[in-house]
Every structure is written in C-alpha cells, then in structure tokens.
Amino acid sequence: MxxxxxxxxxxxxxxxxxxxxxxxxxxxxxxxxxxxxxxxxxxxxxxxxxxxxxxxxxxxxxxxxxxxxxxxxxxxxxxxxxxxxxxxxxxxxxxxxxxxxxxxxxxxxxxxxxxxxxxxxxxxxxxxxxxxxxxxxxxxxxxxxxxxxxxxxxxxxxxxxxxxxxxxxxxxxxxxxxxxxxxxxxxxxxxxxxxxxxxxxxxxxxxxxxxxxxxxxxxxxxxxxxxxxxxxxxxxxxxxxxxxxxxxxxxxxxxxxxxxxxxxxxxxxxxxxxxxxxxxxxxxxxxxxxxxxxxxxxxxxxxxxxxxxxxxxxxxxxxxxxxxxxxxxxxxxxxxxxxxxxxxxxxxxxxxxxxxxxxxxxxxxIPKGPGKPAEFAAAADRLVNRIPANATVSTTGTIAPHLTSKADVYQLKDNQPTEWTLAPYDDPELRYRLADLVIRDDDLVLMHHPAPTLPPLRGR
Structure with a gap:
C-alpha cells in the first residue's frame, strides 16, 4: 500500500x-x-x-x-x-x-x-x-x-x-x-x-x-x-x-x-x-x-x-x-x-x-465603517509635525505609525511618563497630567509634559 x-x-x-x-x-x-x-x-x-x-x-x-x-x-x-x-x-x-x-x-x-x-x-x-x-x-x-x-x-x-x-x-x-x-x-x-x-x-x-x-x-x-x-x-x-x-x-x-x-x-x-x-x-x-x-x-x-x-x-x-x-x-x-x-x-x-x-x-x-475623516488626518499631520525627533510619545493606535520613525512611541493605555501625549481629546485612556503646553486641533489634543525618566530600552 x-x-x-x-x-x-x-x-x-x-x-x-x-x-x-x-x-x-x-x-x-x-x-x-x-x-x-x-x-x-x-x-x-x-x-x-x-x-x-x-x-x-x-x-x-x-x-x-x-x-x-x-x-x-x-x-x-x-x-x-x-x-x-x-x-x-x-x-x-x-x-x-x-x-x-x-x-x-x-x-x-x-x-x-x-x-x-x-x-x-x-x-x-x-x-x-x-x-x-x-x-x-x-x-x-x-x-x-x-x-x-x-x-x-x-x-x-x-x-x-x-x-x-x-x-x-x-x-x-x-x-x-x-x-x-x-x-x-x-x-x-x-x-x-x-x-x-x-x-x-x-x-x-x-x-x-x-x-x-x-x-x-x-x-x-x-x-x-x-x-x-x-x-x-x-x-x-x-x-x-x-x-x-x-x-x-x-x-x-x-x-x-x-x-x-x-x-x-x-x-x-x-x-x-x-x-x-x-x-x-x-x-x-x-x-x-x-x-x-x-x-x-x-x-x-x-x-x-x-x-x-x-x-x-x-x-x-x-x-x-x-x-x-x-x-x-x-x-x-x-x-x-x-x-x-x-x-x-x-x-x-x-x-x-x-x-x-x-x-x-x-x-x-472596502473599509469597514466611515474611517478617519480628512479633517482628522490633516489635524493629526499638523500635530505630528510639532513633535521633535527622538522624543518619547504616548499616543493611540492609528497615530502611532506616523511617529515611530522619529520618536519612541508608547501606547496611551500603558500610561508611561512620556514627554508628549497626542490623542483624541475624548479618548477614555487620556490622562490629563501636568502639562507645560496643550494644543487642541480639531478633535485632537497635544500635550507636552515635564521631562520624564524612562528605563533604557533593551537591546540598545
């Protein structure tokens, strides 16, 4: 057989x-x-x-x-x-x-x-x-x-x-x-x-x-x-x-x-x-x-x-x-x-x-749902450009890949003490910590915080 x-x-x-x-x-x-x-x-x-x-x-x-x-x-x-x-x-x-x-x-x-x-x-x-x-x-x-x-x-x-x-x-x-x-x-x-x-x-x-x-x-x-x-x-x-x-x-x-x-x-x-x-x-x-x-x-x-x-x-x-x-x-x-x-x-x-x-x-x-409106994308682009290179940022999922090439990006829900926070102002994970600068553009808010202390990344 x-x-x-x-x-x-x-x-x-x-x-x-x-x-x-x-x-x-x-x-x-x-x-x-x-x-x-x-x-x-x-x-x-x-x-x-x-x-x-x-x-x-x-x-x-x-x-x-x-x-x-x-x-x-x-x-x-x-x-x-x-x-x-x-x-x-x-x-x-x-x-x-x-x-x-x-x-x-x-x-x-x-x-x-x-x-x-x-x-x-x-x-x-x-x-x-x-x-x-x-x-x-x-x-x-x-x-x-x-x-x-x-x-x-x-x-x-x-x-x-x-x-x-x-x-x-x-x-x-x-x-x-x-x-x-x-x-x-x-x-x-x-x-x-x-x-x-x-x-x-x-x-x-x-x-x-x-x-x-x-x-x-x-x-x-x-x-x-x-x-x-x-x-x-x-x-x-x-x-x-x-x-x-x-x-x-x-x-x-x-x-x-x-x-x-x-x-x-x-x-x-x-x-x-x-x-x-x-x-x-x-x-x-x-x-x-x-x-x-x-x-x-x-x-x-x-x-x-x-x-x-x-x-x-x-x-x-x-x-x-x-x-x-x-x-x-x-x-x-x-x-x-x-x-x-x-x-x-x-x-x-x-x-x-x-x-x-x-x-x-x-x-x-065909995307499921309405997706992000053009106004959101334009506002996000403007705020992303305001964040300097090599900064640490807390943000949401759809914004993250627009920042990862120039900054160390953390998930907003992790509540890491980063230098910057960029997220929709009504996001339930947003933490309004002490900030030196707060900018709102359309439905987004960008916050700058006092310099945090984060542990060094493994592998660097």
Whole structure:
C-alpha cells in the first residue's frame, strides 16, 4: 500500500512540460498590481487606517536595525527584543532602504512590491501551461486573492518576504528545477520560525522524484531542524521570559473551558474550505496542497480564535501555494478534457474563479465603517509635525505609525511618563497630567509634559 501511494505521488509530482510563452503579459500584470497595491496601502496609511499593531511595531524594529541595534519596540514591550517573540531576522534586509527613507511608508511599499512580484511567476506558469488567456485571468485572480488583500489591508508583516519566495520556488519545482527551488525557498527559515516546516514539506515533495531524492531529504531535514532550532533555542535566548510564548495560553496550550468547541470546529472547517474555494477545489488534485499543512497545523491547533478566521495576514503565505496547486491540478486534468468540452470548461472555470476572488477583494478593500475623516488626518499631520525627533510619545493606535520613525512611541493605555501625549481629546485612556503646553486641533489634543525618566530600552 505504501509503495502504491509513493508511486502515485511520484507520478503526479513529475515536472511539467511548459510551452513557450511571451513574458510580457505576466510582467505587465505584475507591474499593474504593484501600482495598485502601492496606491492602496499609501491611501490607507495617509488616511490613518494603519495601526500600532502591527505597522508601528515593525517600523520600530526596522528603525532599530537601521541604526545598528537589535530590534525592539516600545509599543510591543519596551523590555522585549523582538527576536524573542518571532524569529524574523530577514527584516534586516530592508534596513539600508529604511536608512535612506526612514518612514512607515517604506515598509508598506516594500510589502506591496513583494506581493506584486509574486504575481509574475504564477501568471507566467499559468500562461505556459494553460495558455495566455487563461493564464492572465488566473494571474488577475491571484492578485485579487483575499489572502493577499487582507494582508495589505492589515498593515505590514514579515510574511511579505515569504510570498514571493514561495511563488518563485514552487514554479521552479513544478518545472523540474529542484535545486533552484531549494535555493529560493531556503531563506524562508529567516522569515518566521514556522516556515522551516513548509520548507521541509517542499523537501518531501522533491524527494518523491528519484533524481532529486537526496536533495529532498536534506531539504526536509534542514527545514525541520531550522524550525526546531528557532523555537527551542534562538527565540528563548532572546526572550525576556526564556521561553517560546506561543506554546502557552493563546498558543498551542491552555484552551479556555468556556469556548464552544463545536462552533469553533465549524470555523476551522470554513477556513479550510475558503482557502480552496478560489481554486474551486481543483488545488486538491496537486500534491502541493501538502504545503498548507504546517501553517494550518499551528493555526488550527491554537487556542487563539483569531488564528482560525480568514482575516489579518495569516492567509497570505497560503495564496501562492493554492494557486500553484490549482495550476498544477488543471494541468493534470487537461488530458481528460477533450474537444469542445475542454475549450468551454477552462474559460468557465476561470470566469467563475474571477467572480469568487473579486468578491473577496470587495470585502477586503472596502473599509469597514466611515474611517478617519480628512479633517482628522490633516489635524493629526499638523500635530505630528510639532513633535521633535527622538522624543518619547504616548499616543493611540492609528497615530502611532506616523511617529515611530522619529520618536519612541508608547501606547496611551500603558500610561508611561512620556514627554508628549497626542490623542483624541475624548479618548477614555487620556490622562490629563501636568502639562507645560496643550494644543487642541480639531478633535485632537497635544500635550507636552515635564521631562520624564524612562528605563533604557533593551537591546540598545
């Protein structure tokens, strides 16, 4: 039975034989989405729709790297080196760019370009295996996929690096270039501690091909070892608590007894179904769907309900996997589609896919609620500009990422004795401490306080 299963996997894992196709449709599509993503994230930020969690945190981390320090965040925890929370040293790659352009917009634009770059290999693969028309439609659907759109709507995260790495690596794997696939995917272990397991599954798939069995085995072992080293050694070494906190409550242990297990089980099933729905479940035809398992394992095994719902940035890394699996699945099904039936089915499939993906785009891109009015944004800009560089500031979530590039920013609710406070005047967390200067502009108030004494930041 095991031999039959292995033989079956080996046959469906055989390299594709792509046809020649011009690269310019994929390049034009990637460029168009790069412009769209960039416009979208900048409009989000400039209208004060981004937040301290998580853009402000990552902006502070990159500011630390750019000045030669270990990554710290006064928003997240002044005494926490961020490598003790998640292992994402790949962020340091952006430090030289951030040194030239020290602003939160640098992270948002970088993420937009990374996501757009991933469109090129996926569209090119679809064009060369399914034809240019279907390929471009699939590329558009991938660009509008809800996982990517939720991620760019919800600020910046380290997984921005993983999306293009996975897209390029999986295309190389499907075309039989296992060595290139491993070389491209190897940096995943520096993006986040769990992605070493995704690399390990890729190694398993490579090992199914007799010609690359040794490479696959070493890749699987290396990816697993990297994740274990990160979780058990590196992260605890940087942590102020000497452990990997996601093994505790809210992680993989400590479920609340009050939770309704049946209801949340349905939520988990809905997440899995939703991941496969934009492919109309054709992705299940490809063994690439196995790459979903490491990420889904920690998310569905967690007691944190936020990991189970299709929101935030968690699904972005899964989009290249499901779309490459869909392309592979369609290629495997193509011999069974002959004549007029074949000519009709693929366009209908692509059209249905477009409708599904675009509906998720509308859900993601249209802001929920009225958002911040233009008057608020203008007043906030004026008051932000009044705060000097290298000051300490207490402020609210949407204002924080506009200050993190030049000041040490704390959450208003932490009630830290900072030099400045900037917040809506009716914010329930606002503390009217003794102030030398109080300025009100629109619905915001800026206060300057006597010089406080704060402990030095860990890592500096």
């Amino acid at each position: 095991m031999l039959l299963l292995a033989d079956r996997f080996a046959r469906v894992s055989a390299p594709l034989a792509p046809q020649r196709a011009r690269p310019w449709p994929a390049a034009v599509l990637a460029g168009g989405f790069a412009a769209f993503y960039t416009w979208f994230v900048l409009m989000q930020h400039w209208s004060y729709r981004t937040g301290a969690f998580d853009l402000g945190i990552f902006d502070q981390a990159l500011r630390s790297y750019a000045h030669g320090h270990l990554p710290v965040s006064t928003i997240r925890d002044p005494q926490l080196i961020l490598l003790g929370d998640h292992f994402h040293p790949i962020l340091a790659v952006l430090a030289p760019v951030y040194r030239l352009f020290p602003m939160a917009e640098t992270l948002l634009v970088a993420q937009a370009l990374f996501f757009a770059a991933s469109i090129y290999p996926i569209t090119r693969l679809a064009c060369t295996t399914l034809g240019p028309r279907i390929g471009v439609v699939i590329g558009v659907c991938y660009g509008f996929s809800w996982g990517l759109l939720h991620a760019i709507t919800f600020d910046f995260h380290e997984i921005a690096f993983a999306v293009p790495l996975l897209a390029f690596a999986l295309v190389e794997f499907l075309q039989g270039r296992a060595g290139r696939a491993v070389a491209i995917a190897a940096p995943l272990v520096l993006v986040k501690e769990d992605l070493g397991l995704t690399l390990a599954v890729l190694g398993f798939l490579i090992a199914l091909r007799p010609a690359t069995r040794r490479l696959g085995v070493w890749t699987a072992v290396g990816g697993t070892a990297a994740s274990l080293l990160s979780v058990l050694v590196i992260v605890p070494a940087f942590s102020a608590y000497d452990n990997y906190r996601y093994f505790g409550k809210g992680g993989l242990q400590g479920a609340e007894p009050a939770l309704n297990g049946a209801m949340f089980s349905l939520d988990k099933l809905w997440l899995v179904a939703l991941l496969l729905l934009p492919t109309l479940f054709v992705a299940l035809r490809s063994p690439l769907v196995l790459l979903l398992l490491p990420t889904l394992a920690w998310r569905l095994g967690s007691t944190n309900v936020l990991y189970w719902i299709p929101s935030f940035h968690y699904d972005a890394v899964l989009m290249p996997i499901v779309f490459c699996a869909m392309i592979h699945g369609l290629t495997l099904l193509r011999p069974h589609l002959v004549g007029r039936r074949r000519r009709l089915l693929l366009p209908l499939f692509a059209a249905g896919l477009s409708v599904v993906c675009f509906s998720f785009f509308l859900q993601s891109a």
